[in-house]
Amino acid sequence: MKNRSRYVLLHKLVSFAVPGAIVLLQACNGVGPATGLFRSTSPHEQYEQSLKSAKLDRTALGIDWLDVAQRALRDSLQISIPYRESGYFAAGRPFAVGYRLNAQRGDKLIIRVDIQGQKEGQVFIDVFELDDRAPANRPNLVVSSKADTNQLEWEVRRTRMHLIRIQPELLRSGRYTIAISREPLLSFPVQGRTSRQISSFFGASRDGGQRRHEGVDIFAPRGTPALAVTDGIISRVGVNELGGNIVFLSDNARNQRLYYAHLDRWHVTDGQRVSTGDTVGFVGNTGNARTTGPHLHFGIYSGGEGAVDPLPFIRLGSGPARQPLLAxxxxxxxxxxxxxxxxxxxxxxxxxxxxxxxxxxxxxxxxxxxxxxxxxxxxxxxxxxxxxxxxxxAARSLRQLTLNKPTDLVESAVPSAAVVDRLPAGAVVDVLGAFNGYQLIRQRNRMVGWIRL
Incomplete structure (x- = not known):
């Protein structure tokens, strides 16, 4: 009864103290890629601060909520995209889960969390970069979902392991389904083709090992339109020895230049503004491609880095996750x-x-x-x-056990577990399972707990 009273009191405190913070959260537009000390605080961080301001971080539930948030960063699980799974969180037990995945620069990742519960509540979606130089419990926050949405999309800026943390606010229960998929950041640069038609990849040896291939080659019939893969400005139209007829498209939003080479002819001029899907030229085999079939050499040059692998930017998306969900x-x-x-x-x-x-x-x-x-x-x-x-x-009994002495029934299979009942000698119980020297048992009154023999 005492625990129930504390739970009701905490529920009232959260309902009274935290809504003001939630109004603030709903006005927040979310957090983009971290830029150092002066990034905005995330909705999760603002909610955490609201708990501390209301001194709810000193309650058992508040302490547990903060603890599971950190534990999800340390004890995350590994998944591959596309992926989906279902789960459940209970109002009386704070919950958070972390998923680790490999993400490449040029990916656009899409996370959606659908909740079925008795009450509407916030679910915080935070994405972190994992860096060997950062402590395990303080990874670099990259992006957070807005406070009023259950979906998050973001562009991966650096190839490395990322961690997605999902955590609902306090005192909310419900079932959830999380789905994670990948789409290319840029559209495909050759009309009627996909990444399946790429036949030469980034980094391949050229000229007997004298240089490496700084792009991908996409073969198509001569005259096939080469397309703008994003909105931008044509920064150069010209000719060079290797590329023949070439076009540079400046993608200023990402501080990179997109390179189209071996064109049969151009369809743009210097300084022209183009939109995604506009024709910039036509596939050919000019330059050092005269002895090969017509194809587009497509490259990406990033400011301060030089050539980067364009494949993740334009490859086919993963499609929706199709794992069969748990009942x-x-x-x-x-x-x-x-x-x-x-x-x-x-x-x-x-x-x-x-x-x-x-x-x-x-x-x-x-x-x-x-x-x-x-x-x-x-x-x-x-x-x-x-x-x-x-x-x-575990509902079916493995065997029956008659206790030969009075025995404590505890709530979990750890030495510090609280005692919930005292079973008399001679009590007959059903054994349902075991763990580390403890037996999971069920009494005749259907109460379930652990005993240590």
């Missing part, structure tokens, strides 16, 4: 390992790193995942992915 009724279920040995992994596939080896009957809780790979939590809080084929429901 909603299984979210939050208790399960146990049904095979002699199962491996908890850091990614939802059989090649993921092994986090822990689990013996038969080890008890777990389903947090989310897909129909094939469950995201589960061990009783000690460790999370990861486990094949759905390796588990069974």
């Amino acid at each position: 909603a009724g299984r979210l939050g279920d208790s399960v146990r390992v049904a095979v002699n040995q199962a491996f908890l992994r850091n990614a939802p596939h059989g090649d993921g790193l092994i986090v822990r080896s689990l013996p038969k009957t080890a008890a777990l809780t389903i947090l989310g995942g897909t129909a094939d790979w469950l995201r589960v939590a061990l009783p000690d809080g460790i999370t990861g992915y486990l094949s759905n084929n390796a588990v069974e429901t």
Whole structure:
């Protein structure tokens, strides 16, 4: 009863103290790529500050909310794009999850989080760059979703590992589905072609190793339109020895110049402003391509860096994520390992790193995942992915046990767990699972908890 009263009091405090901050958050336009000390604070940071201002960070729920936010940065899970999974968060237990993924400069990543819950509430989406020079719990914040939206799109500026953290505000419960996909940042530069028609890639050796290929080659019939891949200004139309008839298109929004070479002829002039899809010239084989078939050499030159790989900027998108979702009724279920040995992994596939080896009957809780790979939590809080084929429901009793002495029933399988009941000698219980010397049991009154024998 005392815990229930504290929960109700905290709910009233949050409802009273935090809405003012939420009004502020809803006026925020979100945060773009970090530019140093003077970037705007994110909606997550503003909400965190509102908790501290209301002294809610000193309550048990407030402390837990801040703690799981940091833990999601340290104990994130590895995924590959496109990906989607479902999950559940409970009002009385603060929740956050982190997903790590490799992202390349030139990608546009799209994150969508759909919530089905009793009350509308904020879900914070934050994206971080992981840098070996930064502490694990203080990665570089790149972009955050606006306070009033459940979708985030951003352009990847540097090729490296990124981390996506999803966290709902306090005292909200619901099911969610997160979907992450990738689209090219620029449109394709040859009409009627896709990245499947690229036949020579960035970095390939040229002239017997004297130089490297600073772009990609896209073969197409002579006269096929070469297209502006973004809005910009034509900064040069001319001829050079290697490229023949060439065009440079300045993409000032990204501080880069786009290079079109081996054109049969031009269709633009210096200083002309063009829009995405406009014809800048026509495919040919001028310059040093005279002995090859007609093709467009397309390159990207970034200010201060020189040539960069254009493939991520123009390759086909990943398409929508198609992983089969976990049935909603299984979210939050208790399960146990049904095979002699199962491996908890850091990614939802059989090649993921092994986090822990689990013996038969080890008890777990389903947090989310897909129909094939469950995201589960061990009783000690460790999370990861486990094949759905390796588990069974923990509702069915493994065996009955008669206690030979009075035994404490505790709420979790850790030494510091609170005692919730005292079971008398002679009590008969159903054993549902095990973990680290503890037994998960169910009493005749259907109460479930842990005992240590």
